[in-house]
Amino acid sequence: MSPSLALVLVVGVLVGTGVYLLLERSLSRVIVGITLISNGVNVLFLIAGGAAGGPPLIGATDPGEMSDPLPQAMVLTAIVINLGLTAFVLAMAYRSWQLHGHDEVQDDLEDRRIARRAALREADSRADDVGTDLQTEAAEARDETEEAPAGTPEAHTPEDHGGPITGGDR
Structure with missing residues (x-):
């Protein structure tokens, strides 16, 4: 069939x-x-x-x-x-x-780093890490899912909520 x-x-x-x-x-x-x-x-x-x-069920139907x-x-x-x-x-x-206030998934900071490295096609993947770390980039990052209030150049950063967010702050 x-x-x-x-x-x-x-x-x-x-x-x-x-x-x-x-x-x-x-x-x-x-x-x-x-x-x-x-x-x-x-x-x-x-x-x-x-x-x-x-x-x-055996006995009710032929096995074939x-x-x-x-x-x-x-x-x-x-x-x-x-x-x-x-x-x-x-x-x-x-x-x-x-x-x-929305259900959209936000970009991950590490995903942004990987995308930037791929765009630059760097031979050494650690070349852009000099002088930066994830906390610095988190403070500079802007969340695309949140719109910045009128008159402010950037959206909220972790420092707006009392400092960087770590696993123990929840």
Whole structure:
């Protein structure tokens, strides 16, 4: 038996749309993307499971006509895992909304350093580290997700909140 072309297209659209949304900076779009990818993979498992058959009970159905219960069990497990992952990301989005008023993921300082090094194509990766450290760059960094108030050149820095933020300040 060959799978239905419509189901294969549905899998492609679900996974493709999910990957596109997963690459966004908004956590609410990431949640929708994860859910779409999960649903696409679940449909793929069911397609790969083959044609529907009789119940897999010895004596009730001929062994050649029984359906395979493994894909269905894998889909049920994937649904539970997706529920847990969705709850976790939803909690992160809610916490981000409480702290910042939005659910967008901010740039990481180390990611900015790596991007700057790649742009400069430096042979020695430590050449731009002379005289700078992460705390200095954190004080100079501007958060793109927060707009600076009118009349101020920069957004808030960690010093605005009483000094640099460390793991023990929370």
